[in-house]
Amino acid sequence: MVSREKELPQVNSCIRLFADQEQIQGYKETLDEIEDVFARLAQVYALAGNDARLKILYLLGQQNELCPCDLSDILQMTVPAVSQHLRKLRDAHLVRTRKTGQTIFYSIMPDQANVIDQLFIHIPNQKSVAV
Amino acid sequence: MVSREKELPQVNSCIRLFADQEQIQGYKETLDEIEDVFARLAQVYALAGNDARLKILYLLGQQNELCPCDLSDILQMTVPAVSQHLRKLRDAHLVRTRKTGQTIFYSIMPDQANVIDQLFIHIPNQKSVAV
């Protein structure tokens, strides 16, 4: 029980010497307002945060479409492993599929192309992106 | 044992009907050349792929510096939890520290500011970034 809790009940960790209390409260509210934006951003980055998936997104950005089989060859990993990564990307609506015979072609979801291109903006020889 | 393996020994998964074999080989080599770039990118995105860490990076981008204690208040999580996230960010050289008394201020590592600003380019009211 510390006396300052009487005037600042929302403070519960440390006695701040430097921080501006109002500003802190303001940041809390800002983060609350765009909570869903952050949630989506974190989801995209979590997916891009895996080496195999990052490369898949890169390759799909370069090539129009690729099948799990090709990706398996390029990335040198088993087809089921690739398929499971593709499923996560599709669940997050980052890629879409087109079926022709027994082949399933994966491509970048058009309305997510900007977000995905941004991921590779620091890659050398990367095509420029309209934001 | 399939006959085509004699002329294309590096192919080991599926019989491709559509893909250009040379192009596939080309992508393998390209990915090999920039393997370390992808590794670093994936590392950054994996770190940004956590909601708490993404917010920490955002807040540090807005404010010049913040201590674990303030972040704990803003994010409404325990101090050790925040501290462990900050450690990961520091291990990856995304943030740095400055000590004053018993307070440790965290701030964005200057040479990583561009990479980090890029993470939030789709956030509304985000300041523009020089790439």
Added chain:
DNA sequence: ACTGTATTTAAGCAAATACTTAAATATTAA
């Protein structure tokens, strides 16, 4: 109908994550 190919799904498992609580460290002030 049978075989082969492309893909997904399921089950199992080792490793990584992200928290928790408790203890250790460092600094400041009484």
Added chain:
DNA sequence: TTAATATTTAAGTATTTGCTTAAATACAGT
């Protein structure tokens, strides 16, 4: 020196991740 504060570190744990292998599904050609 003692007490309080800020922070980190350690240990424990539940959950998630990312692969593996095997099985299931779907389609095409013979």
